[in-house]
Amino acid sequence: MSAHATTPMTRQLLSKVPEITIWFWIIKILCTTVGESFADYINMALGVGLVATAIIFSVVTVVVLAVQLRLTRYRPAAYWLTVVVLSITGTLYTDILTDQAGVPLAVSSAVFAVALAVVFGIWFARERTLSIHSIVTRPREAFYWLAVLVTFALGTALGDWTLELTGWGPGLSILLPLVLIGIVTALWRYGANPVLTFWIAYILTRPLGANIGDWLGLTPAEGGIGLGTFTTSLIFLAAILATVIHLTVSKTDVVERDRNAPEPATSPQRRRATLGILAAVAIATVALLTYTNSQPHASALADEGPGPSCSDTSTLTQDQAATAAATHFPATAMDDFRTITTDILTLVKSGDQADASKRATDLETAWDDNQDTLNAADCSTWTYIDQQIDPVLSSVRSRTPDPAAEQKALQALLTALGA
Incomplete structure (x- = not known):
């Protein structure tokens, strides 16, 4: 009886992630915006090239992850620093494929989607859960951070591919991921699978944050506000710091419940209905992108790669x-x-x-x-x-x-x- 009584408290103390509140999503979007704007700025400021910048941040990622993994419970500063660094690193990996290797965004999106499916498959086969509420051991946390890194890379590729297909400007491009996140949130409240909706929303916040960063950083001639990547990065880093300080003091993102408790039960009918709605939304999104791509437009990301309409430039002198x-x-x-x-x-x-x-x-x-x-x-x-x-x-x-x-x-x- 003593062992059973102390297990929930022990696991709660070992929790390595915050509670999923509105603060979680606010700071997550702030982090993804920094990932887009700061990756662009640091690539130019360092003057060492995209690959070298990615190597530098890969080393930083290893160091930050080593510190995070050694902690025995959730610490806001360490946790969100890890998210920021992974956001930058994941963005750089996608940019390397697009800008350096010339891989089409459709291909890189597929590659990262498969990689994420593999991570989830191995994670579930080993741990029998993908719930963020179960991150109470180092193996689960390792799977979690690997999945987070891949979602940043996948979200970057999907967001850029959407801009390439549609030619939308940075302001208009914010609407699609924002609407999709709203739909996913509504379905979650209705009774959709919480693990599935969490990871869908997690991926969608990446293009949302990136589009916000582009809108703020690009010049008015490019459809943005013109703050620049450096100023945008500073503003959002300051917002992240203020939020982390608030969470550290208030502890509003620290779970006070038994993490071993099962998720609230919902009827099988509701879960099946929400799956059907999610499938319909996915089909509608693909149809929208297909239709928009068929209309005359210039790619909003022509500077990020040759795109499908460009012939190979490797033979040009x-x-x-x-x-x-x-x-x-x-x-x-x-x-x-x-x-x-x-x-x-x-x-x-x-x-x-x-x-x-x-x-x-x-x-x-x-x-x-x-x-x-x-x-x-x-x-x-x-x-x-x-x-x-x-x-x-x-x-x-x-x-x-x-x-x-x-x-x-x-x-x-x-x-x-x-x-």
């Missing part, structure tokens, strides 16, 4: 890109790009790194402002030149600039621009 650009792109726009790039090169050679960085921002803005026109005119050439601009921006904005690397990147870009 700088001279071929320059010829195609001169043929298909407006001459005035190309003159502007060449002038700005030449200015940056002159400033770099003179050692004026601060003005070179400002001029690099002019290049980025001008390129983004012409994105829709140029991408529609020649997607492959636009993608090729875009890939030459990225190392220019990274090297010029680096905290420890290397003039030789800057000049090499600038000369390559000038050649591609037909200078």
